[in-house]
Amino acid sequence: MTELEKMLSGQDYFASDKQLVKMRFDARDRLDEINAVKQSDVKKRAQLFKQLFGQTGKRLYIESTFKCDYGCNITVGENFYANFGCVILDAAKVTFGDDCMLAPQVGIYTAAHPLDPVARNKGIEFAKPITLGHNCWVGGNAVINPGVTLGNNVVVASGAVVTKSFGDDLVIGGNPARVIKSIHD
Template sequence: MTEFEKMLAGDEFDGGSESINQVRQNAADLLQAINGSTDDRHRSELFQQLMGSMSESSIIRSPFYCEFGKTISIGEKTFLNMNITMLDGAKITIGNNVLVGPNTQFYSASHDLNYLKRRSWATHCAPIIVEDDVWIGGNVVINQGVTIGARSVIAANSVVNSNVPPDSLYGGTPAKLIRKIHENEQGS
């Protein structure tokens, strides 16, 4: 098993291995071209090369940052505003019709509480899932292992450390349930 495969499996891995560095360097080269381009068609083509999968109906504004790209999947008609950062050592899956505010950060990677393990930069990763029709306000942090349920809303400046059920309004640091979103608020 390569170090990249270990990372995707959620095991401890060597972040400086050749298998990981190749994917990381490819992403860095593509991101430089994406963030330096003003041609939407060209940027879309580059995003298709960068991402694991991304619907052509989705839009990501620059600048955009990630470490690997190949671990990210973005559904249809999804919009990511500027200055999004994704630490994508595990899969980050974003559904259809999702709105993500500027300066939002997705952290699938974390480090051990044991300082001795941190000395060697030991890292473990867990996936992040954002289901369909979610709205994430600006300056939100979504931490590893979190699933945000369909049609939920995350208030600006929140830090999401645990799963969010569908049809919920969450906010704060750490994010907590503010209230359920009722059927009459969901539209027709």
């Protein structure tokens, strides 16, 4: 298997592999181009994000600055919005349903490192996919960690650190995130 195949299948991979490094630099070059486009040029920015991401809905809007590792592993549904300073480390698939919103400074991180310092210092990493259902709203400075799945209609409170998966119709918050209440309460 190539290091890319290992990465996408959730196995340990060598992050400094030449192919992966080239893919990350290519994505960064595209992000430099996107982040340099005026915010008022909505159509141009959307077109460039549609080229960067693996799949998108028809409507999306992402404020500058936006950063990601690869871009091609990100799928966003219809009416996606990300506010200033969003970072998505997409070494694994990151999938958003329709009508998702990310507040400023949200971090979504699929990439992880071994606990063993010897393996970690050799540049070994692994990644786990992240999925957010429809109508999710992630508050400012919240972090979604590797392997998390959030159901539909989930609100993540500002500053939350989401380390595990949650079902539908919930407000979650804290560090680590826990259920605060049901949307229907």
